[in-house]
Amino acid sequence: MELNMRCRSCDGQRLGLILSLGRMPLANSYLTSEQLSRPERLYPLDFVLCPDCTLVQITETVPPEILFREHLHFSSDSDARRTHAPTAADNVLAHVADLNGFVRGVALRLMDEGVVQFEVPYVKDLIDHVEFDTIHHEHLCYFSLTALDRLSHRHGLRLLDVERLPIHGGSLRVQFVRAASHQRTRESVPTLLREETAWGVGRQEFYDSFARRVEQLRARLCLLLTDLRRKGKRIAAYGAAAKGSTLLNFCSLSRNTIEFVVDRNPHKQGRYMPGVRIPILAPDQLLAQMPDYTLLLTWNFGDEILAQQAAYRQRGGKFITPVPEPTIA
Ligand SMILES: [Zn+2]
Secondary structure: OOOOOOOOOOOOOOOEEEEEEEEEOOOOOOEOOHHHHOOOOOEEEEEEEOOOOOOEEEOOOOOHHHHOOOOOOOOOOOHHHOOOOOOEEEOOOOOOOOHHHHHHHHHHHOOOOOOEEEEEEEHHHHHHOOOHHHOOOOOOEEEOHHHHHHHHHHOOEEEEEEEEEOHHHOEEEEEEEEOOOOOOOOOHHHHHHHHHHHHOOOOHHHHHHHHHHHHHHHHHHHHHHHHHHHOOOOEEEEOOOHHHHHHHHHOOOOOOOOOOEEOOOOOOOOOEOOOOOOEEEOOOHHHHHOOOEEEEOOHHHHHHHHHHOHHHHHOOOEEEEOOOOOEEO
């Protein structure tokens, strides 16, 4: 597939399609009841690889004035990610539209021996664990260390250290210094760069099976849920987050299948999931209404949510985790 777009990092023109999620609503635009009578705007969500600099990215950039107009992203779940780094900018890199402008600005502000740290979701974990639901319109770039290495070189920076973290389905914590810094690059950097070359970070072949595995996951999940509904089981979902929007819309799960979604954020309660228009309620509704099954949309907080919902589970409620493959717990 030919795509009329240039790479967000290196300006390359050879972008290759990995997966098209079709036209999707904006994942964080939770609807009010008044908005239910109006159509929603849909935007293409195409996931592509730049073979020149290895950056995986989406092609569409929704203008920020549209993207953030109805933005209810102030989640309560980011506490676990606070770090005491020299300069921490968690998850910013993956969301910034002017990638080179942003990194140029960072490089300009960095002291001679300063260190800047970022955390980004790691594309290798996304592919390996079929985390297609982490793809949405605000999440523009899906980094490998190789892509970060090339990006930083362009702006006079150098990788100092990298660490793989289990959070959010797998992330990288990376540190950069000025290229001329006296601090020695840690062994973790060349080690992971070599690993990435070995699995084919910049080669379309590595990503080729991803679309097929996503299709398999969708088919299995739909079959499981349809089967449960046919048996008269009631199903809810947990977590009105961007990844929930992507999953529900990609699998076309409407209110016929999922009665309601629960979320701890009071600003989301009373609204509706974009696209599929399922109502969002408070988490205590799981106990109050006792659906037989709850689809765990925010699986990245799975342990925490299952612990919080001990009473629901003791009464027989079951959770379905959708990725890497649908499992019941
Ligand atoms: Zn590129």
